[in-house]
Amino acid sequence: MPKSHTRKKAVYTPPQKSQQVKVSPRWLAPLMVISWIVGILWIAVFYIMPTAPGIGVLGNWNLAVGFVLIIFGVILSTRWR
Template sequence: MPKSRNDRKKKAAYTPPPSAEKPKVSPRWLVPAMVAFGLLGILWIAVYYIAGESVPYMRDLGNWNLAIGFSGIIIAVILSTRWH
């Protein structure tokens, strides 16, 4: 006579093996560098718009000041992806 479904042996729930990896830790320099690049990028753009004509080296760079400022912001975003 066939066994009923209730009589079958139930499978144990899957439990993954314990992980031998240690949790990843960010380097100590990462957060200060990320904040510094972000703030410097924002400040560079702000100074360019507020007093760009009176600052000698900013006047010479022209619209390249925007590229410099946004580069700092982009570097900060790239560093933030590496933060654990």
């Protein structure tokens, strides 16, 4: 049985790219936490005082506003490194 040919050239290995650590902007974490807190407080204040000035005008849309703020915080948390 014939012997297989050996490779004479070295296999090309691309140079290693330096792995830079990605860092989040400084404003991201505070905005994320503030968004969660404001969203939860918005819903809580609506349940405690549904006729409060400014809040009573929106009616049940206050729940949507609170949940949008909470979801915004969750979306920001996916960007946090």
